[in-house]
Amino acid sequence: MSDDSAPKGVNDLVAGGRYRLLERIGSGATGTVWRAHDDLLDREVAVKQPRLPGGPGDEDRRRAAHRLHHEARAAALVDHPSAVAILDVVEEDGQPEAAGDGPPWIVMELIRGESLHETLTRGPLDPAEAARVGLAVLGALRAAHAVGIVHREVKPANVLLGPDGRVGLTGFGLAHTPDPPAAALPGSPDFAAPERRAGRDAGPASDLWSLGALLRTAVADTGPLDPLVRRLLSPDPDGRPDPAQAAAELEAVVAASRARLELESR
Numbered sequence: 001m002s003d004d005s006a007p008k009g010v011n012d013l014v015a016g017g018r019y020r021l022l023e024r025i026g027s028g029a030t031g032t033v034w035r036a037h038d039d040l041l042d043r044e045v046a047v048k049q050p051r052l053p054g055g056p057g058d059e060d061r062r063r064a065a066h067r068l069h070h071e072a073r074a075a076a077l078v079d080h081p082s083a084v085a086i087l088d089v090v091e092e093d094g095q096p097e098a099a100g101d102g103p104p105w106i107v108m109e110l111i112r113g114e115s116l117h118e119t120l121t122r123g124p125l126d127p128a129e130a131a132r133v134g135l136a137v138l139g140a141l142r143a144a145h146a147v148g149i150v151h152r153e154v155k156p157a158n159v160l161l162g163p164d165g166r167v168g169l170t171g172f173g174l175a176h177t178p179d180p181p182a183a184a185l186p187g188s189p190d191f192a193a194p195e196r197r198a199g200r201d202a203g204p205a206s207d208l209w210s211l212g213a214l215l216r217t218a219v220a221d222t223g224p225l226d227p228l229v230r231r232l233l234s235p236d237p238d239g240r241p242d243p244a245q246a247a248a249e250l251e252a253v254v255a256a257s258r259a260r261l262e263l264e265s266r
């Protein structure tokens with residue numbers, strides 16, 4: 001693309017010499033997410049600009065940068081159509097930082113839409129749509145668990161919904177591989193499994209509890225999802241369903257709804 005046709009960015013800020021920031025999408029605890037144009041590949045992407053506390057060398061700042069690096073690495077390991085793909089990481093600050101502690105700007109695929117959290121501010125989903133979204137999230141979680149990653153922050157704000165039915169799980173900031181640090185990490189209490197709230201470590205079953213909480217929050221009445229949601233929300237991690245079984249039950253709810261719609265359209 002020639003310079004003339006390149007979209008004009010906000011303040012013409014170009015991260016990593018390549019990602020032209022176009023529009024602020026939103027911001028969270030660790031940074032601001034921008035819609036950006038990748039001038040090299042001529043496509044739009046999402047770029048997370050870190051917001052780090054303190055000044056260079058501060059412990060808080062070092063920890064926040066570490067968390068972002070960790071988020072990028074954890075998310076990049078997960079290869080699933082319902083996990084937001086990590087495309088690149090660039091270090092862009094101009095500030096002298098210790099190697100590996102610099103603020104990483106995370107370049108991700110852009111999901112044009114909104115988070116499930118935003119969708120739910122307008123009203124609940126019907127159980128079949130919740131099952132479809134839950135099935136996608138569960139798929140991404142199973143892919144994460146298969147490579148030894150526990151997400152630890154499954155919640156509606158971390159589920160992005162595209163206009164084409166696309167579901168993208170993001171927010172791997174608290175994700176970790178087993179053998180965790182002893183200290184309990186912060187998270188969202190409403191979606192954190194009881195063992196996590198008690199300060200014990202989270203395993204794959206903790207993500208299943210969070211999925212149960214997400215499904216319960218997404219619908220006005222759990223209806224056909226009720227038996228599954230109850231088991232996902234079992235206080236005992238061993239009492240939660242096997243992920244393959246949970247997927248089969250969600251699929252059954254989605255299939256029943258499709259069959260009903262087909263009958264009605266005849």
Ligand SMILES: Nc1ncnc2c1ncn2[C@@H]1O[C@H](COP(=O)(O)OP(=O)(O)OP(=O)(O)O)[C@@H](O)[C@H]1O
Binds near residue numbers: 084110173
């Ligand atoms: N890849 C993406 N494509 C489109 N929008 C995104 C993407 N990633 C995040 N967003 C949007 O950007 C906003 C901020 O995302 P971010 O991940 O920083 O939020 P957060 O989960 O609250 O943050 P944190 O995990 O740091 O607390 C959210 O509204 C989210 O919907």
